[in-house]
Amino acid sequence: MSTSIDNLPEIDQNDWKTRDQKAIWHPFTPLTDSHKIVPLTGAKGCYLHRADGRKILDAIGSWWVNLHGHSNEYIAEKIAQQARTLEHVIFAGFTHEPAVTLAERLLDILPDTISKIFYSDNGSTATEVGMKMAFQYWHNQGIQKRRIIAFEGAYHGDTFGAMSVGERNTFTTPFHPFLFEVEFIPFPENPKTYTTDLIEHTHVQEEIVHQFEALAESGEVAAFIYEPLIQGSAGMRMCSPEILNQLLGIAKQYQILCIADEVMTGFGRTGKLFASDHCEIKPDIICLSKGLTGGTLPLGVTACTDEVQRPYHTKDLLKTFFHGHSFTANPLSCVAANASLDLLLSVSCQEAIIRIEQSHTSFAKHIASHPAILDIRQTGIVLALEIRTNAKTSYFNEVRNSLYDYFLEHDILLRPMGNVIYLMTPYIITDEELQVLYQEIENLLNKMVENE
Numbered sequence: 001m002s003t004s005i006d007n008l009p010e011i012d013q014n015d016w017k018t019r020d021q022k023a024i025w026h027p028f029t030p031l032t033d034s035h036k037i038v039p040l041t042g043a044k045g046c047y048l049h050r051a052d053g054r055k056i057l058d059a060i061g062s063w064w065v066n067l068h069g070h071s072n073e074y075i076a077e078k079i080a081q082q083a084r085t086l087e088h089v090i091f092a093g094f095t096h097e098p099a100v101t102l103a104e105r106l107l108d109i110l111p112d113t114i115s116k117i118f119y120s121d122n123g124s125t126a127t128e129v130g131m132k133m134a135f136q137y138w139h140n141q142g143i144q145k146r147r148i149i150a151f152e153g154a155y156h157g158d159t160f161g162a163m164s165v166g167e168r169n170t171f172t173t174p175f176h177p178f179l180f181e182v183e184f185i186p187f188p189e190n191p192k193t194y195t196t197d198l199i200e201h202t203h204v205q206e207e208i209v210h211q212f213e214a215l216a217e218s219g220e221v222a223a224f225i226y227e228p229l230i231q232g233s234a235g236m237r238m239c240s241p242e243i244l245n246q247l248l249g250i251a252k253q254y255q256i257l258c259i260a261d262e263v264m265t266g267f268g269r270t271g272k273l274f275a276s277d278h279c280e281i282k283p284d285i286i287c288l289s290k291g292l293t294g295g296t297l298p299l300g301v302t303a304c305t306d307e308v309q310r311p312y313h314t315k316d317l318l319k320t321f322f323h324g325h326s327f328t329a330n331p332l333s334c335v336a337a338n339a340s341l342d343l344l345l346s347v348s349c350q351e352a353i354i355r356i357e358q359s360h361t362s363f364a365k366h367i368a369s370h371p372a373i374l375d376i377r378q379t380g381i382v383l384a385l386e387i388r389t390n391a392k393t394s395y396f397n398e399v400r401n402s403l404y405d406y407f408l409e410h411d412i413l414l415r416p417m418g419n420v421i422y423l424m425t426p427y428i429i430t431d432e433e434l435q436v437l438y439q440e441i442e443n444l445l446n447k448m449v450e451n452e
């Protein structure tokens with residue numbers, strides 16, 4: 001069936017869903033659930049516009065990507081101009097102003113030790129590139145270092161390398177035979193609200209440091225890859241800059257390349273521009289994506305130090321870094337990222353980040369002792385609530401009443417991970433909109449207790 005562009009049929013919600021179901025395979029969506037897909041006609045600011053006229057308040061920045069609101073006029077205008085100027089070019093052998101300007105601007109705000117920008121096109125490729133860069137760093141020098149350390153519970157993306165260094169779970173089971181070996185150590189998570197035994201906790205953290213040190217001493221570790229301060233997909237688990245700094249210190253001592261996966265934590269999420277800004281010891285490689293373009297277009301960056309690039313500076317052509325993607329440094333994505341940086345670095349946006357952070361802290365204090373809460377944790381503008389789901393009621397065990405569905409029925413986009421609800425809103429969210437989110441969360445918690 002073909003439709004002429006002047007003759008588009010009026011969009012009927014149900015018809016649209018049926019057509020979607022017939023033609024599309026959605027990510028992270030069981031095929032039996034595809035009827036639950038919600039058709040959208042647009043989005044503006046913090047709201048997604050449903051085809052049925054309802055508006056959904058986006059509390060998770062779309063998929064942890066959106067910084068300045070949906071369909072942002074300023075970014076849209078820059079993309080439109082660039083689309084008429086230079087929309088794409090092969091980045092092996094050519095360059096363009098948006099890519100150069102963006103690289104310089106990123107180097108201005110990234111830790112001082114970082115001095116080179118390698119482009120790709122998404123978060124998984126950014127981490128994949130980071131690991132390949134690190135492995136080849138040793139290979140080019142003829143040094144055999146083949147082990148890599150990662151945290152249990154990690155998520156670094158869905159490609160094979162990224163999956164290898166991620167938590168092995170039910171999502172990755174079919175691929176386990178194909179993943180490479182990784183040294184996993186426990187994530188040195190902060191004590192939880194319901195953990196009273198601080199001595200025990202300190203002991204566990206010491207254990208992790210010892211385990212890391214023992215691996216480092218083997219002299220065979222090429223790299224350490226980690227999500228700094230917040231393990232996103234693990235359920236917004238958080239650790240302190242102090243413990244991370246301690247591990248980075250050991251890594252440096254044993255010449256282990258440190259790869260900070262800041263795909264989620266970058267661009268203000270932790271209250272500073274990058275999570276690595278909270279630590280004294282800086283990584284050798286930093287991976288960026290998601291918020292890089294303000295959440296508008298796909299783009300990945302793997303930034304590194306001069307030292308990481310050193311073994312590639314040789315007349316031996318076989319020591320070239322042979323990695324690239326068709327859409328590496330796409331000019332449209334680069335202008336979107338430059339526009340997003342204009343907005344992010346503005347005084348009003350920096351003030352908004354502080355305002356959201358303070359607002360979350362007050363709500364956390366207010367709600368912390370609620371009987372339905374197991375743990376409440378915050379880093380920057382990321383607020384996570386771990387809720388008690390072992391209540392006698394089966395209210396939230398029924399598929400129909402999953403937490404996701406509950407919030408969607410209340411016109412809020414929240415995508416809980418297990419029993420963890422978290423907020424990661426665009427920075428343009430207003431105080432009133434924040435209060436709506438807090439109130440709906442509190443209502444839910446009350447309901448959970450009532451239903452016990």
Ligand SMILES: *Cc1c(COP(=O)(O)O)cnc(C)c1O
Nearest residue numbers: 122123124155156157232263264
């Ligand atoms: C989302 C994410 C990735 C993967 O990024 P994609 O663009 O989805 O491939 C990698 N690392 C972290 C920490 C992430 O949150």
